[in-house]
Amino acid sequence: MTRYALRIEYDGTGFVGWQRQDNGPSVQAVLEQAASKLAHGQDVTSVVAGRTDAGVHAEGQVAHIDLPGRLAPEVVRDALNFHMKPQPVVVLAAALVDADWSARFSAIGRFYRYCILNRRPRPALALGRAWHVERRLDEHAMDAAAQTLLGRHDFTSFRAAACQAKSPLRTLDRLDVRREGDCVLVLAEARSFLHHQVRNMVGTLKLVGDGSWSVDAVRQALVACDRGAAGPTAPAEGLYLTAVRYPVDPFAAAGCPSGNFR
Amino acid sequence: MTRYALRIEYDGTGFVGWQRQDNGPSVQAVLEQAASKLAHGQDVTSVVAGRTDAGVHAEGQVAHIDLPGRLAPEVVRDALNFHMKPQPVVVLAAALVDADWSARFSAIGRFYRYCILNRRPRPALALGRAWHVERRLDEHAMDAAAQTLLGRHDFTSFRAAACQAKSPLRTLDRLDVRREGDCVLVLAEARSFLHHQVRNMVGTLKLVGDGSWSVDAVRQALVACDRGAAGPTAPAEGLYLTAVRYPVDPFAAAGCPSGNFR
Numbered sequence: 099m100t101r102y103a104l105r106i107e108y109d110g111t112g113f114v115g116w117q118r119q120d121n122g123p124s125v126q127a128v129l130e131q132a133a134s135k136l137a138h139g140q141d142v143t144s145v146v147a148g149r150t151d152a153g154v155h156a157e158g159q160v161a162h163i164d165l166p167g168r169l170a171p172e173v174v175r176d177a178l179n180f181h182m183k184p185q186p187v188v189v190l191a192a193a194l195v196d197a198d199w200s201a202r203f204s205a206i207g208r209f210y211r212y213c214i215l216n217r218r219p220r221p222a223l224a225l226g227r228a229w230h231v232e233r234r235l236d237e238h239a240m241d242a243a244a245q246t247l248l249g250r251h252d253f254t255s256f257r258a259a260a261c262q263a264k265s266p267l268r269t270l271d272r273l274d275v276r277r278e279g280d281c282v283l284v285l286a287e288a289r290s291f292l293h294h295q296v297r298n299m300v301g302t303l304k305l306v307g308d309g310s311w312s313v314d315a316v317r318q319a320l321v322a323c324d325r326g327a328a329g330p331t332a333p334a335e336g337l338y339l340t341a342v343r344y345p346v347d348p349f350a351a352a353g354c355p356s357g358n359f360r
Numbered sequence: 361m362t363r364y365a366l367r368i369e370y371d372g373t374g375f376v377g378w379q380r381q382d383n384g385p386s387v388q389a390v391l392e393q394a395a396s397k398l399a400h401g402q403d404v405t406s407v408v409a410g411r412t413d414a415g416v417h418a419e420g421q422v423a424h425i426d427l428p429g430r431l432a433p434e435v436v437r438d439a440l441n442f443h444m445k446p447q448p449v450v451v452l453a454a455a456l457v458d459a460d461w462s463a464r465f466s467a468i469g470r471f472y473r474y475c476i477l478n479r480r481p482r483p484a485l486a487l488g489r490a491w492h493v494e495r496r497l498d499e500h501a502m503d504a505a506a507q508t509l510l511g512r513h514d515f516t517s518f519r520a521a522a523c524q525a526k527s528p529l530r531t532l533d534r535l536d537v538r539r540e541g542d543c544v545l546v547l548a549e550a551r552s553f554l555h556h557q558v559r560n561m562v563g564t565l566k567l568v569g570d571g572s573w574s575v576d577a578v579r580q581a582l583v584a585c586d587r588g589a590a591g592p593t594a595p596a597e598g599l600y601l602t603a604v605r606y607p608v609d610p611f612a613a614a615g616c617p618s619g620n621f622r
């Protein structure tokens with residue numbers, strides 16, 4: 099068997115999320131069904147860096163699969179893309195990795211971008227791709243509040259009830275808020291996140307942006323270690339998994355280094 | 361009657377184009393049906409700056425309509441957006457204009473962006489939003505060729521057979537090609553364009569980008585004044601009407617100046 103790292107882009111709109119579920123189509127099922135065609139019809143199980151929720155998009159998800167024989171990575175990429183057609187899921191790059199390399203456990207950084215369409219008119223071009231917030235947001239106040247969440251903390255206040263992580267401790271390395279035209283972008287980086295952590299942080303920062311909360315209130319919500327103390331969960335459709343970092347970029351050798359760490 | 365200028369965003373994917381046609385839904389019909397609700401059920405006819413083709417998108421189309429009475433522009437904007445729901449068409453801004461102001465005839469500049477997704481894997485997130493070209497394009501050669509088209513010329517070589525303009529003479533003010541990651545962008549500006557002119561220029565520049573044509577061949581195609589001398593028409597889905605310029609920006613007074621002239 100040969101192990102391949104895969105960098106994957108998808109539009110999460112029509113999916114129940116990354117993970118296989120009984121209630122609808124998943125990105126994982128699309129990938130694994132295509133992969134089984136390269137494994138003589140045998141089942142193939144993928145391991146993924148970020149198990150994105152229903153409606154969450156990816157520009158740079160990373161997964162790994164094991165396939166029999168030793169196909170060239172470009173052949174694996176193109177064959178998977180052929181078999182996944184016409185689903186909105188594509189392998190951007192494939193790379194050979196060692197048998198003990200894991201898309202999930204070898205990862206040392208996960209990068210997310212959250213897009214808020216902040217204008218009165220509803221989205222047309224950004225439909226399903228952004229959270230529509232009509233009231234004008236103060237991105238500077240949001241950014242100031244975001245900075246109070248950096249570092250190693252108990253993030254219980256921003257953790258979904260269904261979160262399966264053993265510990266609520268996480269180290270948040272980056273949480274920047276900036277405006278680009280009608281879009282307010284939130285850029286988040288950590289070794290790993292709790293379930294819904296990014297969306298819960300964004301839903302809380304939005305309360306600062308629209309004037310409902312002070313900047314200090316976000317820090318107080320963190321310290322409370324109580325999900326009820328923070329704001330609501332921002333919708334899935336504005337969230338993009340943009341990149342995953344590894345100690346050595348597996349795609350660099352393939353001439354496709356993981357680019358978008360913004 | 362009161363005349364309103366409207367700045368409009370739409371996803372052209374499901375439409376036969378701006379203009380009403382018998383063979384399917386048009387953006388014009390969506391707008392005019394909503395407008396008739398504000399005119400006590402009377403028919404309303406719109407006039408538009410750029411009659412975009414099927415599949416072409418708009419970030420900043422401009423149209424005008426006449427409505428009875430004198431509603432505040434914000435009320436017109438919100439009511440149109442309400443009645444156009446759930447179509448992917450929205451009015452970004454509405455402004456009062458004089459009865460002799462025309463979205464079409466008062467316009468002095470039209471701005472288009474064309475997006476080529478230049479990578480081997482097919483698009484997932486950019487599906488229906490870009491032209492997918494697998495072979496690596498040389499954006500510098502494309503840009504050099506583009507510059508040879510600037511100025512006032514007979515653009516017959518880049519004009520659709522169905523073009524209804526009286527003269528093939530046009531003045532091309534800007535045609536820039538640049539790369540942003542996997543996207544090769546073509547930015548075009550002129551007082552007005554012939555039918556399919558932008559798409560025919562892009563289809564020709566692509567031949568330079570992929571090495572099929574020399575930079576000089578584009579200038580020769582222009583001088584030939586023969587549609588058969590230029591390249592094929594690039595697909596509609598990569599084209600965006602981004603902005604329309606007027607001697608006085610009608611939306612500036614409404615606090616929504618036309619922003620995106622890139």
